[in-house]
Amino acid sequence: AQKVTQAQTEISVVEKEDVTLDCVYETRDTTYYLFWYKQPPSGELVFLIRRNSFDEQNEISGRYSWNFQKSTSSFNFTITASQVVDSAVYFCALSEGIDTGRRALTFGSGTRLQVQP
């Protein structure tokens, strides 16, 4: 069975600090996708990034960056120079393998990030 662990339940930082959200996953599949979603206080789920299991290149998008390390089964998310608008719950998710048919997502329990002004 798949599993996604987000050990940090809640993180509080002051604006402009850098913050890293950890995600560790377990899967027996050789091909899979990893995701990060953001859930702001308004409640919707916003897709941030998708990473293929064969692509271990780090990715940067503005103040956001992601570090995927297959050797440690981790897919960490860093926000540089955090802003109050970054305050949200962040979910890491793992897709099921190709042979499952349904390709559902397994979610971590989420990390609540509070950025204080």
Next chain:
Amino acid sequence: NAGVTQTPKFRVLKTGQSMTLLCAQDMNHEYMYWYRQDPGMGLRLIHYSVGEGTTAKGEVPDGYNVSRLKKQNFLLGLESAAPSQTSVYFCASRLSGSTDTQYFGPGTRLTVL
């Protein structure tokens, strides 16, 4: 292009009442999913559909039924609501053969008294 929409946004039920949550997508996606979100537990899969006319159980299907009569709609039914079904319900859809990105609706907050 509205993406994924959910109706209603909020609902309060009494124990034993029934209701149907509607999910609609206009992206011509084959796959649709219903998840529930409970505090501290992330999202869990209730039911899913891989195409029009097909449905299947997810991880927490008890107390729910679903139907997919039209490709764009996926209905989640509660026949006899229980307080344990108090949750936020999210619908998602994705394209077959794609890179697995699921697009989520805005959620339905359901309270069962």
